[in-house]
Amino acid sequence: SQTIHQWPATLVQPVGSPLSLECTVEGTSNPNLYWYRQAAGRGLQLLFYSVGIGQISSEVPQNLSASRPQDRQFILSSKKLLLSDSGFYLCAWMWGENTEAFFGQGTRLTVV
Amino acid sequence: GDSVTQMEGPVTLSEEAFLTINCTYTATGYPSLFWYVQYPGEGLQLLLKATKADDKGSNKGFEATYRKETTSFHLEKGSVQVSDSAVYFCALFPGGYNKLIFGAGTRLAVHP
Numbered sequence: 001s002q003t004i005h006q007w008p009a010t011l012v013q014p015v016g017s018p019l020s021l022e023c024t025v026e027g028t029s030n031p032n033l034y035w036y037r038q039a040a041g042r043g044l045q046l047l048f049y050s051v052g053i054g055q056i057s058s059e060v061p062q063n064l065s066a067s068r069p070q071d072r073q074f075i076l077s078s079k080k081l082l083l084s085d086s087g088f089y090l091c092a093w094m095w096g097e098n099t100e101a102f103f104g105q106g107t108r109l110t111v112v
Numbered sequence: 113g114d115s116v117t118q119m120e121g122p123v124t125l126s127e128e129a130f131l132t133i134n135c136t137y138t139a140t141g142y143p144s145l146f147w148y149v150q151y152p153g154e155g156l157q158l159l160l161k162a163t164k165a166d167d168k169g170s171n172k173g174f175e176a177t178y179r180k181e182t183t184s185f186h187l188e189k190g191s192v193q194v195s196d197s198a199v200y201f202c203a204l205f206p207g208g209y210n211k212l213i214f215g216a217g218t219r220l221a222v223h224p
Binding site for chain 1: 146148154155156157158161201203205210211212213214215216217
């Protein structure tokens with residue numbers, strides 16, 4: 001069966017520090033992978049999506065970046081965090097058409 | 113571009129009341145439509161889906177019908193429970209190598 005792992009669950013980081021959030025998927029090949037952010041009291045904002053290794057599409061220009069070094073690994077990074085980067089980050093995957101998206105449990109990031 | 117519009121929340125109801133959460137979409141082609149639910153502190157879970165016009169998705173007493181003529185996918189439940197309190201997201205997937213697009217989410221609070 002397919003599973004998705006996202007870590008860490010909670011993170012508190014000072015302003016200006018780097019960030020690395022990791023997401024891995026098991027049990028499927030060549031999934032579409034997504035990073036979303038949910039700011040407090042707001043909806044889901046698509047940050048990045050990837051349809052294959054090394055292929056990253058950015059939806060919102062900001063100080064975050066994403067990478068997909070392996071087929072089932074998706075990493076969200078920042079060189080210097082801002083206060084506005086605080087939020088709930090969700091990784092998701094889909095495969096094929098007309099199928100559901102599977103979400104990780106999310107990472108709550110607080111930048112202080 | 114493709115988009116999803118949901119009614120703003122929060123929606124506050126008494127237990128056993130009838131629920132409607134409106135969702136309309138803009139898309140080229142024939143997208144799949146979804147409702148996701150997010151319980152407090154958790155990631156998103158698929159609630160129901162519909163893949164073509166006039167399809168009705170249903171799960172846990174919730175229903176939504178894919179209406180191409182009105183580009184809508186409204187979520188309904190005849191009798192809500194306190195345990196239904198959550199944030200509900202309408203979403204569309206255009207298919208292929210494409211992004212999953214979410215509405216802003218509607219928070220539902222059900223009181224005993």
